[in-house]
Amino acid sequence: MSVVIPTLNEAGTIGDVVREIPRAFAGDVVVADSGSRDGTDRIARAAGARVIDAGRGYGRACARGVEAADPTSRVIVFMDGDGADRGDLVERIAGPVLSGERDFVLASRTRGEREAGAMLWHQVLAGRLAGWGIGALYGASYTDMCAFRAIDRAALGALNLRETTYGWNIEMQMQAARAGLRIAEVPLPYRRRAAGDSKVAGSLGGTLRAGSRIVATFLRVAATPAPVNPRPGP
16 A cells, blocks of 8 residues: 655645554555755655655646555545645545445544634635535535545546646545445544645735635536446446
8 A cells, every 4th residue: 555645835834744653564665745945855754754846736646646556555645745734544534445345435624523723714605515426426425525535546547637736635536426335424533733834825915815625626527427337347
């Protein structure tokens, strides 16, 4: 199993994030860095991660992290590098995929316990609205767009994700739902980011830019044909 962590100027958190992941369970950790200038890459390597230069864009970093992951890894886990996701609990979302019980498992921040201030009201609302929209289109039930998620690698490759920015997460959820993947959400605790400012929720501009990309991605995916038989296996 491989863990992919997209980063941009996460020097204050990335070391602890990498070290918190149980190596007995996830031996391959790839930090896909989008041009950090604060030493994120150096700190991540010192903590035991492999670091790649992923170029700009959240979705691009995720995709290039997958390309760089250990080729023997059957399951890919994505998580943020800001210290909010509980990397020590990675087995709770990756375990059902590794066992073959599920194809795609997401952490739900809205159903789990959250530290005060860990999510703003508009983040909670956005997750609920996205889940409602995907449910109306494809029948799948989501409560969140949390970055912390695990997916079967073959199933991920068949989804043919195109989004290179902040629409990556919702595109994956939409394509997985209409492809008929076996999906589950797992309530997990969620912390406030440990350092720095959020690129999305930390400013009005960041929120508007991310929100516009999410909406544009939703509309694009909803208007395009579904992939053919992306689910692996029987």
